[in-house]
Amino acid sequence: MKFVFLIATAASRYNKSSVVFHCFQNHAKVLWYRDTLQLDMTEWRITDVRGNRYTLRLRKVQKTDFGNYSCVADNGLGKSKRSIEVTGRPDVAVITSSKQSRSKNSYEMLWTVKSYSPIIEYKLLYRQDKTNKSNQEIQYKRPMRRWNDGWIELLLNPASTDQLEKSRTETIRDLDPGTKYEATVQSRNRYGWSEVSQSFFFTTSTKNEAHPGNSVLSDPELRDMSITAINNKAAPKTIQTPLLCIMAMVTYYLA
Structure with a gap:
């Protein structure tokens, strides 16, 4: 079976309420999963397709939304899967x-x-x-x-x-x-x-x-008594590469 090449990227929208995923694949059927269950679309879980870009948007994220989200592409010749974890835990120090x-x-x-x-x-x-x-x-x-x-x-x-x-x-x-x-x-x-x-x-x-x-x-x-201040305003970056997918961790806050 021929391997289906898939590029997946994650865009973290740090607005304290939503998470957005982008999955890119030409001429394929794309399905979204959380852990092992296929996702049904609701008022708070929306998908969109524009050209070869498939988007999943989670609105008003709750603790029950934690888990591993997967983008699975199938073009009839084979399947490819990429995953991203949504968690409330801190980033790595x-x-x-x-x-x-x-x-x-x-x-x-x-x-x-x-x-x-x-x-x-x-x-x-x-x-x-x-x-x-x-x-x-x-x-x-x-x-x-x-x-x-x-x-x-x-x-x-x-x-x-x-x-x-x-x-x-x-x-x-x-x-x-x-x-x-x-x-x-x-x-x-x-x-x-x-x-x-x-x-x-x-x-x-x-x-x-x-x-x-x-x-x-x-x-x-x-x-050694001193005061040190840090001011790091770098915005979260979208992680992507033309040849491979990088698994990322998306963190958000529950209001």
């Missing part, structure tokens, strides 16, 4: 802080995450890079849990905010000087946990650096 700490015993980590629902909890995991020979036991001053392979877990409760783009700064203390560390972040809202972020690597300094115009502060508790 993006760590944006510097890879080099100004302190030898602490590191200020900054990350951002998109979530229409308020973030309830962050999970920060960090450990010495496996290539480091030294892995000394350290007494930590805040609630944490020690995992296998040297991972240390910090559970953080953020302040509630209705902003789509949320940012968090957290200072990791009691680190070894001149040492490389690995860290990951997860976010949780009322719909569940996000995927784990990509591993981020940072290195502590061999000595404490002075701030310009100020005297040298040897106390990391004082030196």
